[in-house]
Amino acid sequence: MLRTTAAVVAGKAARVASRLRGGGSALPGLVAERIDPGFLAHALADVPDGIVVVTGTNGKTTTTKMLVAVLRAHGRTVFSNPTGSNFTRGVISSMLGELPLRGRLDADLAVLELDEAHALKFAAAVRPTHALLLNVARDQLDRFAEIDHTAQLLASLAEQTTTGVVLNLDDSFVSRIRDRVADGVTVRYFGVDKSIADRLPELQEQDVRFEDDFVPPVAGPQDGLLKPSDERTFEVVFGSDTAGSDTSGSDTAGSNTEGNGTVGPLELQQRGLAAMINATAATATARMLLGDAFDPAAAAEALRAVTPPFGRGEVVMVDGQPLELVLVKNPAGFTVALGTYGSTPVATMIAINDNYADGRDVSWLYDVSFESLRARGVTITSGVRGYDMALRLQYDDVAVAAVETDLDAALDSFLAQHPQEPKRIFCTYTAMMALRRTLAARYDLPDIGEEAS
């Protein structure tokens, strides 16, 4: 295994070098992969309890973090790629820090967040035992071209998964994948309780194939459903506790699910319905992975403690006031983000770049309604496409006080104008990375991928 050892050494060296430069997280992985093409399969060969891939358009990073937290709360050692670098090389890069020189990872489970296309590349190298498929939405169509294509990628991944697949009950692009899994592979679902089914349209893509005869699945006793009691508090119930006729006459939450492992009630640190759905997906998956060892109380405790991943509603304290960074990358995600924060208008900046990682086509901004920003207006738009963002807001009658395409200059102006109040920046991926670097240099902010735990 000399080649692997050489790859580990070279990769570790590249990792140190790129961290010193504060640079990209994929380069060390590239170095290791060049020296040993079988690196990934080798590294994961000794992981006994599951190689879990989390993919889908929205919520991968948040859900992965939650799933890892729940598994660790059950005493499992888990390897994961926490940097949001969800290409195979990024996975290798994040491994290099933990990898002994013989190149084999020492963990009970690996939980990997992967980009939809890279999930398949990964599966070609290592067959996942489990897959959690979150949703399919319009995202980076300059790369994926079509939603149908993305759905196809997820279906192919499910076909190659060996043990168990967890699907989104409410997203018909995903739930129809049930017919594609191999014989003997278990299928579980996560979804929302019918009490909030009317809020689904704000979260997901319209499936325009409403003329075909697909019959959506119905939640069974092993499937996790989100049941909120107010804007922040919710339970994850297994099986529909409102299914069938109400025989007892009492329909208090959990009355007939006590023995069924209801998780919660609990509140997350991250706001919004999307985060609650992510927690439901993570819970259903953890339960599948842990089987009888699953402990609802431990799961709830772990979920309560999960801090938002960087850029997903992460809060930086700037001169005693919270500054929230919100990553936006597609219409469904931006719409959810606006809905999450729209009820409390704060000083707002929006930074739009159009590099490859952002999606080069900014057309998607016209599939988002910005009317919730009308009341307060937007202080500044920035990024390479700052003027296009301002133009978009103009067409929704949202006042924009200034445009400054330079991110640092815009940030300075934004902070200076609102010193005594909470602030929020919606930003695309590369804009967020740049802003975060600037903020990290000035304020106390955990390094990307090294979150304060």
Place this chain on the structure above:
Amino acid sequence: MSTASQPHGIPDVSIPGEPEGSARVPDADRAGKGVIHVVHLYPREMSIYGDLGNTRTLAARIRRHGYSPVVHQHHPGGEFPETAHLIVGGGGQDSGQVRVEADLEQIGDRLHALADAGTPMLMICGMYQLLGNAFITVDGKRLPGLGILDVTTQGNAKRMIGPVVLTTEFGDVVGYENHSGSTTLGAGQAPFGTVRSGFGNNGTDGTEGARTGNVFGSYLHGPILPANPVFADALIGLAAEHATGRPFEPEPQDDAIADEARTRQVRRLVRR
């Protein structure tokens, strides 16, 4: 936004920014300089890349010029609106395109008649292809189009994707293309513009889109109209003349933000 249910139950889609009830015809005393009926074809199936933004831009600018827009959405199997002064369509997935083909055949004669009468139309990407003579699939199957534009599209495996700058009769036009079809103009068919940066119709002959009379076809998303207000107003001007029988009476517009967005893209993309 109106959610007027069609007879077969397809509800209208939400056009971000459009006010409630913009599908209703205003009373005469609120019509301003005149009522302009805009029809968006297949907004659910064929607006995947932000093309609803074109409709929003047209409706908003029609109001800014002192006219009254009525925004209709035409869905497959629905009744085509009785009055139409301006027609827009966008791009979709292959599955969306399949879903609209039968309906397009139904309304084909009407669209031909409107085109012949000089009704302005803006057809983007998938709808541009469907207004052509035919689409030849990768495996050689010929899917006939409406033939309003003399163009033929050949499917190929390679997608043409990226930002675009064109020279057109409306000045520089910027947008974003994302298509796998390669389109060839018939002899004598005028293009919409000449490529300064990007692929255009086929990546080889320097043409982009097509224009016959007042019917415009183009691959440009972005969406095309917000950042190119001269072109948007040209379409509105033609529609206003159709709607009122009088010459277009525009109001001065402040398009500084749009002009800045556009010229920055031109500077980024065109190597002199």
